[in-house]
Amino acid sequence: MQTLDLVDAGSGVEFIPGVPLDIRRGGAAERVALVLPGAERAAEDTAFLDALAEEFTVVAPSHPGFGRSPRPGWCRSVDDLAYLYLEWLDRSGTTDVTVVGLQFGGWVALEMAVRSCARVSRLVLVDALGVKLGGRLDRDVVDLFATPHAELDSLTYADPRYALGDLGAAPIEAVLELARNEEALATYGWEPFLHNPRLPDWTWRISVPTTVAWGDRDGIVSPDHGRGLAQRIPGARFEIVDGAGHRPQVERPEDLARLVAKSAV
Numbered sequence: 294m295q296t297l298d299l300v301d302a303g304s305g306v307e308f309i310p311g312v313p314l315d316i317r318r319g320g321a322a323e324r325v326a327l328v329l330p331g332a333e334r335a336a337e338d339t340a341f342l343d344a345l346a347e348e349f350t351v352v353a354p355s356h357p358g359f360g361r362s363p364r365p366g367w368c369r370s371v372d373d374l375a376y377l378y379l380e381w382l383d384r385s386g387t388t389d390v391t392v393v394g395l396q397f398g399g400w401v402a403l404e405m406a407v408r409s410c411a412r413v414s415r416l417v418l419v420d421a422l423g424v425k426l427g428g429r430l431d432r433d434v435v436d437l438f439a440t441p442h443a444e445l446d447s448l449t450y451a452d453p454r455y456a457l458g459d460l461g462a463a464p465i466e467a468v469l470e471l472a473r474n475e476e477a478l479a480t481y482g483w484e485p486f487l488h489n490p491r492l493p494d495w496t497w498r499i500s501v502p503t504t505v506a507w508g509d510r511d512g513i514v515s516p517d518h519g520r521g522l523a524q525r526i527p528g529a530r531f532e533i534v535d536g537a538g539h540r541p542q543v544e545r546p547e548d549l550a551r552l553v554a555k556s557a558v
Contacts, residue, residue, distance in 0.1 A: 297342050297351060302362050308354055309381050314362040315355040320346030324557060325387055327378065328353040331396030331420075332437075332474045333540055334457075334467060335360050338395075341542035344550035348557075349391065354378075356401070358477030360470055371423070371481050371489065375404035382412040391415040391557050395542055397422055397478060400487070406503075407495040416503040417553050418522070420511050420539050424496070425488040426521045434487050435513045438479060448512030451538040496525045503529040504556040506549065508537030530556075 297319030300306050308314040315335070319342065326349035330338055335355060345351050356374055358364035367373065378401065382390060390413050394402025399421020406416050427433045435448055446456035457463050457471065482488075503526045507519035516533065523531040532552055534541040541549045 297339075297346060297353070302355075309377065309384055312357065312365060312368075312377065314357065315360050317342055317353040318351065319343070320348075320350040322346075322349050324349045324389065324391065326351050326391045326393055326553065326557075327382075327387075328393045329378070329395065329398030329401045330355065330359070331398050331540065332359070332478045333396075333543060334470045334474070336467075337455075337540070337543045341546035341550055344547045345393075345553060348550070348554040356398070356477065358480060359474050364477065364480070369480065371400055371404050374401045374481070375408060379405055379409055379412075388412045389414045391417065391553065393417045393419065393553055394421055395419045396539065397482070397487075399423060400482075400489070403492060403496070403499075404489070406499045406501070407492065408498075410499065410501045413501055415557050416499065416501055417556055418503065418505045419541060419549065420507050420514060420519065421505070421522065422482070422487045422514065423489060424492050424522055424525070425485075425490065426493070426518060426525075433514065433518055437487070437513070438475075438483075445513075449539045450544060451508065451510040451536055452544055455540075455543050493525060497527060499526050499529075502556065504532055504552070505529055506532045506534055506541065506552055508539055508541045508544070509533045509535050510537065511539045513539040 297317040300316040302313040302315045355362040357368045392402045399418040400423025403423050425433050450456050505523040507516045523529040537544040
């Protein structure tokens, strides 16, 4: 399998001018996959990114504020993230890109796609946040900020072995990364809670083949929500990932990589 190299945010290499980010790069295929992560720790995505690099040249940045990527003062919304990645696509000249959005990163990918698909050829949304389908008083997404950590683990993973578990016994760096990610997630998604109320009005603008993939045992956002999201995107295909919770890239990395590769054929 391919092993991705890390470009550290402190290395002086900037994603775009003025924005240093941790970026994982790997693979040598003609096809390019821009992978936008969720709030998981970076190490959790390693097996998925390595499997994906067998079929794609993979670029996987940590969003500003997540992991060790600093957040510029102007970067305060998911809109800002969408424009950041669209700007990278323009500046890099990269075309025919498969954008893979994982959970929170799926929201970012949606915001990108409703603005411009000029350099994007395919969209893969994995247990994506960002779109509210229920009524004003309906809860589409479990309250990630108020639910106890142990309960969140059981809702996130089909197999408890993948959870971080007791934070008091976990490695300190893993706990700190988790805390930074949760703080960043709150910055971008506190209110409205993890969605853009206007986004459902614009999903008709997504003009590229789209796959919506969902863990069959997702306890954070139900598979029915995923089906509803797919119905709002022209021509989108809905796929279930068996034996996975909210983060199929962690529990079923090779299965999800194959699904992404199939979507790009």
